[in-house]
Amino acid sequence: MTNAQQFETLMRNHQNMVFSTAMRLLANQTDAEDVTQETFLRAYERFEQLRGSPTVSGWLKTVATNLSLNHLSRYRSRWSFFSELLGSGREEHEEREMEFPASETVTETLDEADRRALVEQALQQLPAAQRVPLVLFHFEDLAYEEIATKLGVSLGKVKTDIFRGREALRRQLRLRLMDEPAAAATRT
Amino acid sequence: MNPEYEKQLEAAVRRELNALGELEAPPEIGRRVMRVIEQRSATPWYRRGWQAWPLALQCASLTGLLTAFAFLCVGGSQLAHFAALSPAAREVSGWCSLLDTIWNAANVLVNALALAFRSLGPAVIIGSAVMLLASYALCVGLGTVYWRLACVPLKERQS
Numbered sequence: 001m002t003n004a005q006q007f008e009t010l011m012r013n014h015q016n017m018v019f020s021t022a023m024r025l026l027a028n029q030t031d032a033e034d035v036t037q038e039t040f041l042r043a044y045e046r047f048e049q050l051r052g053s054p055t056v057s058g059w060l061k062t063v064a065t066n067l068s069l070n071h072l073s074r075y076r077s078r079w080s081f082f083s084e085l086l087g088s089g090r091e092e093h094e095e096r097e098m099e100f101p102a103s104e105t106v107t108e109t110l111d112e113a114d115r116r117a118l119v120e121q122a123l124q125q126l127p128a129a130q131r132v133p134l135v136l137f138h139f140e141d142l143a144y145e146e147i148a149t150k151l152g153v154s155l156g157k158v159k160t161d162i163f164r165g166r167e168a169l170r171r172q173l174r175l176r177l178m179d180e181p182a183a184a185a186t187r188t
Numbered sequence: 189m190n191p192e193y194e195k196q197l198e199a200a201v202r203r204e205l206n207a208l209g210e211l212e213a214p215p216e217i218g219r220r221v222m223r224v225i226e227q228r229s230a231t232p233w234y235r236r237g238w239q240a241w242p243l244a245l246q247c248a249s250l251t252g253l254l255t256a257f258a259f260l261c262v263g264g265s266q267l268a269h270f271a272a273l274s275p276a277a278r279e280v281s282g283w284c285s286l287l288d289t290i291w292n293a294a295n296v297l298v299n300a301l302a303l304a305f306r307s308l309g310p311a312v313i314i315g316s317a318v319m320l321l322a323s324y325a326l327c328v329g330l331g332t333v334y335w336r337l338a339c340v341p342l343k344e345r346q347s
Contacts, residue, residue: 004222011218019213033217040221119204120211138205163194166201175200 007047011040014057018064024135025068027124035071039064065140069150072128122172130165133158260284261291 018039023032042063043050050056123131133151136142144162148155169175233241241249263284305313 004225007225008218008222011221015213015217016210019217020211023211029214033214033220036213036217037221037224040217041224044221044225116208119208123205134201138202163197166197169201169204170197173204175204 003047006051007044010043010047010050010056014060015040017057018060021061021064021139022068024120024123024139025065025132026071027126027128027131031071032068035064035067038067061140065136069132072132119169119173122169125172126165126168130161130168133161134165137162257287261287 015036019032019036022035022039023029026032026035039060043056043060050059053059123135126134133147136147136150137144142150144155144158147162148158151158228236233245238246238249
């Protein structure tokens with residue numbers, strides 16, 4: 001098997017993971033494709049070291065995450081992203097409602113594939129300031145402190161944004177908590 | 189915010205997100221990457237950026253450039269001696285006078301540093317270097333404090 005064929009195999013095995021990482025952070029198909037391409041080009045430059053390494057998956061995920069965060073802060077929505085991070089425009093995003101129908105038991109009445117699509121859609125429609133820390137927490141398994149360091153914001157802001165992101169998802173997906181009546185009473 | 193509610197909310201969201209699999213990457217991604225790789229490897233080394241040159245060529249080009257610079261500097265200063273002999277040499281000497289000046293300035297700077305090191309002694313030099321580093325660290329520290337106090341909004345600090 002030639003070098004190129006080996007690299008193509010590696011790419012086939014990991015492209016969904018890399019694309020998912022970028023897509024969930026960027027919420028934009030074209031940008032996610034660009035980041036995926038750049039991630040694999042960097043992997044090709046280091047293919048000699050990565051070939052057969054057990055950490056290749058982690059390496060690709062880290063590179064895709066960092067490239068996505070760079071992309072967010074540098075190009076895509078430079079000003080809006082940072083204004084969200086620094087707090088201005090927060091109210092506007094809190095008020096924003098997502099535009100897809102949701103019944104009382106929205107996730108329960110759909111089949112598995114539709115339900116996943118709905119959750120993905122809800123995630124992608126979150127404002128970047130909520131989506132990015134939420135994705136880093138739940139998909140990249142980063143701690144609050146690590147997310148704060150990575151994004152260059154305070155720990156309190158990360159916790160608040162993640163909480164707001166979860167709340168928005170709960171509202172949109174009509175998620176039921178285990179102890180719903182008691183939870184509703186003590187929510188505020 | 190109620191900690192119990194937060195815990196339940198986190199668990200509910202985690203359940204939903206964990207159920208999501210990987211998204212399907214567009215099938216053309218692989219072809220795109222391979223096409224770029226082929227284009228890059230087909231580009232001759234002299235058309236790529238210097239950083240992408242082979243290491244041996246990087247070393248050779250750097251050595252060549254430094255040698256050429258040294259020759260120009262030394263040659264410029266030597267040419268001044270022959271400037272009186274021919275008009276052409278005078279012309280070239282004029283072009284090289286700037287390089288000669290740079291060479292002389294670099295020489296003077298190196299000699300001055302060597303003299304300072306010899307006359308002041310290593311203790312004073314090391315002390316000065318430490319003071320310089322401490323001043324730099326102080327500037328960074330004060331800048332950070334200023335950023336924390338003045339630039340980060342009060343609301344965020346309280347959250």
